[in-house]
Amino acid sequence: MNYIGKTVEIDFKNALKEDKIGGLILPSSTERVYIIKQKSGYNVGILKENIISIKEAKEKIKQIEIVKEKIIKQDNNKKKILICNIGGTIASKIDYTTGAVSAKFSAEDLLNLIPELKELANIETYTYGQIMSEDLKNKNWGEIANLVYSKYKDYDGIILTHGTDVLHYTSAVLSYLLDGIIIPVVIVGSQRSSDRPSADTTYNLLGAVKFIIESKKGGVFVSMHSSSGDTEIDIIAGTKARKLHSSRRDAFKSINLEPIAKVVFDLRDISKAKVKFSDSYKLLSSGELEKPGKLSDQVYLLKFFPGQDPKIIDYLGKEGYKIIILEGTGLGHVSRDFIPQIKKTKSVLFFMTTQTIYGRVNQNVYSRLREIKDAGVIGLEDMIAETALMKAKCVLGKYSKKEDIIREMITPKALDMGSRTE
Amino acid sequence: MNYIGKTVEIDFKNALKEDKIGGLILPSSTERVYIIKQKSGYNVGILKENIISIKEAKEKIKQIEIVKEKIIKQDNNKKKILICNIGGTIASKIDYTTGAVSAKFSAEDLLNLIPELKELANIETYTYGQIMSEDLKNKNWGEIANLVYSKYKDYDGIILTHGTDVLHYTSAVLSYLLDGIIIPVVIVGSQRSSDRPSADTTYNLLGAVKFIIESKKGGVFVSMHSSSGDTEIDIIAGTKARKLHSSRRDAFKSINLEPIAKVVFDLRDISKAKVKFSDSYKLLSSGELEKPGKLSDQVYLLKFFPGQDPKIIDYLGKEGYKIIILEGTGLGHVSRDFIPQIKKTKSVLFFMTTQTIYGRVNQNVYSRLREIKDAGVIGLEDMIAETALMKAKCVLGKYSKKEDIIREMITPKALDMGSRTE
Numbered sequence: 014m015n016y017i018g019k020t021v022e023i024d025f026k027n028a029l030k031e032d033k034i035g036g037l038i039l040p041s042s043t044e045r046v047y048i049i050k051q052k053s054g055y056n057v058g059i060l061k062e063n064i065i066s067i068k069e070a071k072e073k074i075k076q077i078e079i080v081k082e083k084i085i086k087q088d089n090n091k092k093k094i095l096i097c098n099i100g101g102t103i104a105s106k107i108d109y110t111t112g113a114v115s116a117k118f119s120a121e122d123l124l125n126l127i128p129e130l131k132e133l134a135n136i137e138t139y140t141y142g143q144i145m146s147e148d149l150k151n152k153n154w155g156e157i158a159n160l161v162y163s164k165y166k167d168y169d170g171i172i173l174t175h176g177t178d179v180l181h182y183t184s185a186v187l188s189y190l191l192d193g194i195i196i197p198v199v200i201v202g203s204q205r206s207s208d209r210p211s212a213d214t215t216y217n218l219l220g221a222v223k224f225i226i227e228s229k230k231g232g233v234f235v236s237m238h239s240s241s242g243d244t245e246i247d248i249i250a251g252t253k254a255r256k257l258h259s260s261r262r263d264a265f266k267s268i269n270l271e272p273i274a275k276v277v278f279d280l281r282d283i284s285k286a287k288v289k290f291s292d293s294y295k296l297l298s299s300g301e302l303e304k305p306g307k308l309s310d311q312v313y314l315l316k317f318f319p320g321q322d323p324k325i326i327d328y329l330g331k332e333g334y335k336i337i338i339l340e341g342t343g344l345g346h347v348s349r350d351f352i353p354q355i356k357k358t359k360s361v362l363f364f365m366t367t368q369t370i371y372g373r374v375n376q377n378v379y380s381r382l383r384e385i386k387d388a389g390v391i392g393l394e395d396m397i398a399e400t401a402l403m404k405a406k407c408v409l410g411k412y413s414k415k416e417d418i419i420r421e422m423i424t425p426k427a428l429d430m431g432s433r434t435e
Numbered sequence: 436m437n438y439i440g441k442t443v444e445i446d447f448k449n450a451l452k453e454d455k456i457g458g459l460i461l462p463s464s465t466e467r468v469y470i471i472k473q474k475s476g477y478n479v480g481i482l483k484e485n486i487i488s489i490k491e492a493k494e495k496i497k498q499i500e501i502v503k504e505k506i507i508k509q510d511n512n513k514k515k516i517l518i519c520n521i522g523g524t525i526a527s528k529i530d531y532t533t534g535a536v537s538a539k540f541s542a543e544d545l546l547n548l549i550p551e552l553k554e555l556a557n558i559e560t561y562t563y564g565q566i567m568s569e570d571l572k573n574k575n576w577g578e579i580a581n582l583v584y585s586k587y588k589d590y591d592g593i594i595l596t597h598g599t600d601v602l603h604y605t606s607a608v609l610s611y612l613l614d615g616i617i618i619p620v621v622i623v624g625s626q627r628s629s630d631r632p633s634a635d636t637t638y639n640l641l642g643a644v645k646f647i648i649e650s651k652k653g654g655v656f657v658s659m660h661s662s663s664g665d666t667e668i669d670i671i672a673g674t675k676a677r678k679l680h681s682s683r684r685d686a687f688k689s690i691n692l693e694p695i696a697k698v699v700f701d702l703r704d705i706s707k708a709k710v711k712f713s714d715s716y717k718l719l720s721s722g723e724l725e726k727p728g729k730l731s732d733q734v735y736l737l738k739f740f741p742g743q744d745p746k747i748i749d750y751l752g753k754e755g756y757k758i759i760i761l762e763g764t765g766l767g768h769v770s771r772d773f774i775p776q777i778k779k780t781k782s783v784l785f786f787m788t789t790q791t792i793y794g795r796v797n798q799n800v801y802s803r804l805r806e807i808k809d810a811g812v813i814g815l816e817d818m819i820a821e822t823a824l825m826k827a828k829c830v831l832g833k834y835s836k837k838e839d840i841i842r843e844m845i846t847p848k849a850l851d852m853g854s855r856t857e
Contacts, residue, residue: 145803147768150742178764179741259766259794316738316762318824319601320572328750340738342600344681346569370792372681381567402740 016047020073023049024065034059034280035070039211046241048211057280058211058262060242092169092226093135096120096218099157099183100144101176103203103214119143123174126207127215129283133222134169146176146183151308151406154183158190158305161198165302170197170225172218177202177256177264180235184251186308186403188233188427193300195231199224200251202237204262213238213262219283220246220276227288230297232427234273237265244280247272250293252400252429255370268370269395270431273297296428309409311335314402316368317347323354330358336405336418339365339390340398345374345382355388362415363390364405364422366398391419394430404429438469442495445471446487456481456702457492461633468663470633479702480633480684482664514591514648515557518542518640521579521605522566523598525625525636541565545596548629549637551705555644556591568598568605573730573828576605580612580727583620587724592619592647594640599624599678599686602657606673608730608825610655610849615722617653619646622673624659626684635660635684641705642668642698649710652719654849656695659687666702669694672715674822674851677792690792691817692853695719718850731831733757736824738790739769745776752780758827758840761787761812762820767796767804777810784837785812786827786844788820813841816852826851 016038023034034057036049046058047067098104098120120138130136141160144153161171175183180202191198199221203214221236233251240263249267258264267273271291279285313334315325319342329337341347345365347355355363365374365385373395376386386392393401401422408421425431438460445456456479458471468480469489520526520542542560552558563582566575583593597605602624613620621643625636643658655673662685671689680686689695693713701707735756737747741764751759763769767787769777777785787796787807795817798808808814815823823844830843847853 145768145801147739147741147764147803148770178766178768182741256765256791257793259789259791259796261794264791264794310742310744314738314740314743316736317569318736318821319569319604320732320828321736322732322754324754332744332746342569343678344600346567346600348570367681369678369681369686371679372683372686374681379567381569399740406742 016067016069020070021049021067022070023047023059023067025059025063026065031065032280046211051281057216057243058213058241059280060240063242088135091133091135093137093167094170094172094222094225095137095139095164095168096124096130096172096174097139097141097160098123098143099141099146099173099175101146101174101178101180101202102206103174103176103201103217104143104207120174123207123214123218127218129215130218130222133219133283134226137168144176146179149179149183151310154186154190155305155308157183158187161187161191161194162302162305165194165196165198168196170199170222170228172221172225173198173200174218175200175202177204177237181254181256181265181397182399182403184233184235184254185397185400185429186406188251188429189404189407190305191233191302192427193302194233195299195302197225197228197231198233199236199248200234204260204264213243216243216246216278219278219286220248223276223286223288224248224274228274228294230294231299232297235265236276238262239272239275244278246276246278248274248276250428252427253397255397255399257370268397269373270428293428306407307410308406309335310406311409312338312402312405314338314340314398316340317342317351319348321348323348323351326351326354326358326361330361334361335409336362336364338398338401338405339363340368341365341374342368344378345376345385345390345392346379347385349381352384352388355385355390362418363388364401365390365392366396366401368398370397391423393422396429400429438489438491442492443471443489444492445469445481445489447481447485448487453487454702468633473702479638479665480635480663481702482662485664510557513555513557515559515589516592516594516644516647517559517561517586517590518546518552518594518596519561519563519582520545520565521563521568521595521597523568523596523600523602523624524628525596525598525623525639526565526629542596545629545636545640549640551637552640552644555641555705556648559590566598568601571601571605573732576608576612577727577730579605580609583609583613583616584724584727587616587618587620590618592621592644592650594643594647595620595622596640597622597624599626599659603676603678603687603819604821604825606655606657606671606676607819607822607851608828610673610851611826611829612727613655613724614849615724616655617721617724619650619653620655621646621658621670622656626682626686635665638665638668638700641700641708642670645698645708645710646670646696650696652716653721654719657687658698660684661694661697666700668698668700670696670698672850674849675819677819677821679792690819691795692850715850728829729832730828731757732828733831734760734824734827736760736762736820738762738820739764739773741770743770745770745773748773748776748780748783752783756783757831758784758786760820760823760827761785762790763787763796764790766800767798767807767812767814768801769807771803774806774810777807777812784840785810786823787812787814788818788823790820792819813845815844818851822851
């Protein structure tokens with residue numbers, strides 16, 4: 014039966030318990046989820062596989078009823094949060110003339126779209142830009158870090174709304190530039206533009222706000238859906254996040270480390286949301302925050318593939334790159350013919366990560382791995398390749414001596430490298 | 436309690452039902468699994484989380500008892516399978532003087548290690564080489580394809596034992612070079628060397644043999660563990676496999692498509708293993724097998740990262756590359772400054788895949804994606820980047836006209852591109 018446009022009552026199960034929800038069914042972009050506009054005005058997605066029963070409600074809801082502005086006053090008992098917009102889908106609208114999506118929302122627009130945010134915290138907004146994330150450069154990351162640095166003392170937490178494509182590159186670089194920060198800085202994206210009924214914006218933002226309210230520790234984090242439904246949000250360490258699906262709402266995974274926390278929602282009453290901190294949360298430690306340093310452009314992320322011509326190393330050396338992050342196969346392999354080329358290119362420091370994404374580099378298992386190590390390539394354990402790229406940008410922005418660079422690269426920071434788990 | 440060296444009886448649950456197993460507990464390289472040497476002589480791994488109860492057995496097994504050779508005669512009722520060794524961990528031994536692993540086994544050695552294989556089928560062996568997979572080049576892939584082409588009429592199936600690091604690159608290229616083959620060609624790797632108690636060799640090979648016995652369709656497949664335990668093997672389409680963990684036994688995932696089949700083992704009696712074919716199996720179709728074509732070296736797989744200097748495109752064009760497979764972000768993005776460089780490099784054809792691995796490229800959602808499309812970049816839907824690289828090697832080995840190359844690249848083959856699922 015097609016429920017679109019009908020007011021329904023749904024019994025469903027979520028991670029915590031069985032639950033009920035009512036509202037108007039909106040069109041959904043995925044077959045697997047019902048999008049329900051609740052009387053409160055905000056939308057939730059329920060995975061069809063979690064639904065126990067669905068029936069039409071006696072009392073109908075008209076869409077017009079739910080568009081009413083709520084006026085919330087500042088409340089000194091509430092935490093103070095800054096939402097700063099960088100750009101991306103979360104700040105996008107569909108252009109109905111072309112069907113394409115482009116960045117047009119401000120942080121203030123987002124706040125008006127989700128009035129519940131103001132019930133939870135005293136929220137201020139700021140718009141850095143409306144940048145599609147793939148265009149971000151060192152200059153932008155430096156400006157964003159300095160913006161947070163200049164404002165963090167005035168807030169209990171800062172939320173950055175950001176395009177998802179490059180979100181994990183940004184969360185990694187800010188983890189280093191803002192290492193030691195005492196408040197949570199949470200980067201939030203959305204896989205669907207915020208004016209679409211299936212947008213994941215609402216719960217990704219609510220999850221970030223709830224985490225900021227309850228977290229006693231600072232750091233840089235990502236807040237995105239755990240699954241296609243709206244009941245659970247993952248809070249992921251900035252150095253451990255990676256986008257692993259081009260379109261799903263639960264595209265972001267925490268690699269080689271449990272998410273720092275999960276925010277589990279009661280869909281009828283957002284004030285009842287629970288923040289469940291994991292063992293990873295205990296690993297967070299505060300240091301001393303320094304003014305964000307410079308970022309170097311002399312780092313290249315080189316993905317190896319079998320049959321690749323090792324001449325690329327020579328080219329990158331001549332172009333003046335100082336660090337090459339290799340994305341090798343398995344435990345950290347490149348082909349035999351890369352080894353002499355690596356040895357020859359003495360102006361470059363080589364670090365090894367793995368293109369398997371999950372797991373870690375281990376330079377002791379195979380004879381070949383030892384040869385690669387002997388050629389001077391330094392393994393980065395279970396650090397994600399994209400995180401290694403951003404760490405190298407920071408390290409090279411600050412240090413120039415080989416021994417300093419190597420020491421900084423292999424010193425664990427912001428949970429970027431973990432101890433062996435299996 | 437520490438059970439290593441003890442003979443035990445275990446009750447456990449697997450995907451099918453509850454089950455029992457007995458044997459000698461061997462040291463395991465992972466905390467999560469017990470490795471049990473059975474009286475029959477072969478080893479199984481049981482996930483601790485699946486164990487209902489474990490107790491010491493009255494009858495003890497000594498390791499010496501289980502090392503006895505079984506002599507199996509040729510049986511005309513059984514299928515005839517060729518196991519051909521390419522190299523890698525599956526054909527490796529630990530060198531106990533250094534602790535490192537290197538390739539030393541032949542296909543015959545492997546067969547002697549797992550005598551049960553001979554009970555299931557008439558098996559012949561052949562050794563192509565002992566190559567660590569990261570060293571494979573076009574020359575090797577061409578030779579392997581021609582080897583299979585020259586022998587396939589004499590067998591019901593061919594198994595290639597292969598290093599895991601580059602296994603998915605090989606399974607992809609053979610899917611194209613052997614497109615239309617009427618027998619299953621199954622590539623089998625092992626994440627642990629075959630002389631170690633925790634080796635996954637036995638069940639990966641048994642899974643391949645069982646699949647060959649029951650499959651009525653041909654093609655190129657991968658046979659690897661579904662989970663850390665030994666109860667289930669995934670048979671994955673050669674164009675859809677990707678290694679997603681550096682060390683786990685279940686490192687290989689079927690991307691954007693259900694595995695073709697699962698082989699579920701009864702650990703006490705391998706003859707009771709069940710091959711469960713999925714809906715993906717129905718999609719397999721036989722064509723006409725041609726003599727394997729040539730492979731081109733003029734293809735480059737270029738991973739994009741934010742802040743990357745677009746000059747790399749100019750370099751690759753000048754080096755004579757004819758196709759660049761871009762690994763963009765999300766739905767297929769590169770930064771704004773890549774677009775003029777792409778337009779300018781007219782000697783190169785550009786195809787887009789996504790670095791999110793899961794999901795598909797969609798060139799119509801964002802204004803930027805349309806600009807990238809207008810610059811001449813052609814989206815490859817849900818094709819994996821590594822598969823696209825290997826497809827381009829094959830297409831460019833056969834065609835030189837731009838329109839032929841584009842047509843061949845975007846024509847689905849060997850399940851490499853699927854229809855939209857969500």
